[in-house]
Amino acid sequence: MEECLSDGQATEGLGQMAKVDDGTVVIYTTTSCSSCRKAVAWLKANSVPFFEVSLNVHQITETELMHIIGLTESGIKDIISTRSDAFKRLTRYTDEISVQDLAKAVWDDPTMLKRPLLVTKNKLQIGYSDIDIRKFVPREARRKSLDELLRAEDAQI
Numbered sequence: 001m002e003e004c005l006s007d008g009q010a011t012e013g014l015g016q017m018a019k020v021d022d023g024t025v026v027i028y029t030t031t032s033c034s035s036c037r038k039a040v041a042w043l044k045a046n047s048v049p050f051f052e053v054s055l056n057v058h059q060i061t062e063t064e065l066m067h068i069i070g071l072t073e074s075g076i077k078d079i080i081s082t083r084s085d086a087f088k089r090l091t092r093y094t095d096e097i098s099v100q101d102l103a104k105a106v107w108d109d110p111t112m113l114k115r116p117l118l119v120t121k122n123k124l125q126i127g128y129s130d131i132d133i134r135k136f137v138p139r140e141a142r143r144k145s146l147d148e149l150l151r152a153e154d155a156q157i
Contacts, residue, residue, distance in 0.1 A: 023138050025050040028060070028117040035128035036116040042128075048136050050118075055110035062103045068117060071124035076102060079114055079126060086112040 025043060027050050029036035043050045053060075072078035076097070080087055086109035090097070097105075106112050118125040118136060125132055134142075 023049060024120065025136050026053060026119045027051070028053050028055055028113065028115065028119070030055050030110060030115055033115045039116045039118060039128045039133060042130075042133055043136070046137055047141075048138075055113065055115075059107045060103065060110070060113075062100065065103050065106065068119055068124060071119065071122070072126075079117065080112055081114045084109075084112050 025048060027036070027039060027043065029040065029052055031054065040050075040052060042048075068079060069075055080102075086105065090105060114126050116125075116128060118133070120136070123135060125135070137145075
């Protein structure tokens with residue numbers, strides 16, 4: 001399952017996420033993000049089912065944001081790019097900002113979020129990492145790959 005929201009197709013991301021099974025990744029991207037393109041290419045190459053939500057088109061909802069924040073280790077600080085111009089324009093420190101104010105700031109400028117954000121019902125990856133992204137490969141596929149590797153090793157012995 002691969003679906004990409006493009007111009008004119010913005011829908012509720014978390015609403016869509018609720019319709020997919022636990023193995024489907026929702027990836028939040030922007031068009032100018034090279035790490036986002038790498039993550040999408042990796043998901044495709046590894047046959048990981050995903051649903052792409054373009055933040056250039058789709059305004060992240062408070063419910064989506066709360067779900068993502070709930071998966072972080074340190075809350076809002078984990079998903080905000082403090083180097084972004086949008087963040088620097090904020091007048092309040094992130095510990096004091098309400099979720100509603102943060103959501104509005106993200107709606108106004110989605111570049112405030114670190115990207116890509118890869119989300120399932122119980123997993124979150126912030127940014128792209130060749131190693132960390134492997135957690136989204138279904139367990140059965142990882143097991144099959146390991147079995148094939150072990151068989152290949154046994155054949156060489």
